[in-house]
Amino acid sequence: MMKIGITCYPTVGGSGIIATELGMLMAEQGHEIHFVTSSLPFRLNRIHPNIYYHEVELNHYPVFQYPPFDLALANKMAEVIDQEELDVLHVHYAMPHAICAILAKDIAKHDVKIVTTLHGTDITVLGIDHSLKKMIRHGIEQSDAVTAVSESLVEQTRDVVGADKAIQVIYNFVNEADYRKNPAGSIREQYGINPDDKVIIHISNFRKVKRVQEVIYTFQQIQEKMNAKLLLVGDGPEYSEMHRLVNKLGLADDVLFLGKQKNVRDLLSISDLKLLMSEKESFGLVLLEAMSCEVPCIGTNTGGIPEVIKHHETGFIVDVGDTDQAAAYAIDLLQNESRLQQFSHNALIHARNRFYSQDIVQQYIDLYDQLIN
Ligand code: GMT
16 A cells, blocks of 8 residues: 555646546555645545545735745645655646655655656646746656656657656546446437537637637538537637637537536537647547547647547547548548447547556556655
8 A cells, every 4th residue: 555645736637637537546446645736626526535635725925926836835745745654746747746846855854756747738838938948857857757648748858858867658548437428318409419410529628729720610611511510618718719710600500619517428428529639739638538438539640649549440630730631531430320330439449448547557556666665
């Protein structure tokens, strides 16, 4: 039994999901898990006697113009390391979490190993900022072990940050108990989707990097060839711009803006195809969520996406911005029922084999073991 601390961004995003699911699955195996975060991780939806939550509290002293959150986090980490005698503190994101963890390790009396998992945005967005590069490199090099969620992210880390450190690829996973096709309830009718409509889905945080407009342009071409609906799930900076675009293109009746949704499993279960047209994506956890619910995917040739989608087997890969090719693949697949079924089946098998949660969790546990022993 190990004692493991976990720090992640608790409010949104795939990294928070992975960190929380990892903690919950390890707790089920008998390990003691201590979340050290600014708020309760949003996916922490199970009560388990092995799971503890330590909230980072901010002090609002009038002398501080900005309350120093990172220092409060490091301080809390150090407290938890000593009180709970943690074996490992596993932080998700180099910035600022690895830096805070290194500081906490210096402060704490109890010996702890720091594991940092890179999720992408820290390298591909923050790493480009020269003022942060050295700090990110320091976080990586001073960690006892570093993992990344795709081969592509390892390469990018070398290119962008120049860190000279072994980085192990441990792919993302989904909890198969939650992500499995739910034989259709009445959702289709509730959303006004006709029985002969094909359903295309996109799920993201509507940041520019997701290029949601290219999902809409691809859908426009699909919809010229067949009855189809596009479900846009999520919210973010580009949301209202996408609304305007849909209205301008005259697609308002066929594009459903669903905003943030908790139960994406049921939405995926009524979908025939998933589109992810991002210009950067270190992994694309939403693709794995879709494949687990038997939904084939079209994604862009960027970052880790080609490591997740098997081209011509579980979906298709297109160049960033190539909406014509995405639409051509989509139309071809959606018009061929037996091929579509084959792709759905392949997607499920690929998700279950290549990204099986227990295998991935075991890879993390083996890594902790190597550090401790
Ligand atoms: O993509 C985002 O905007 C959110 C971000 C996050 O913090 O969860 O996602 C990153 O980590 C995910 C989990 O490993 C990956 O699936 C996403 O591809 C990655 N996002 C980017 O690389 C842009």
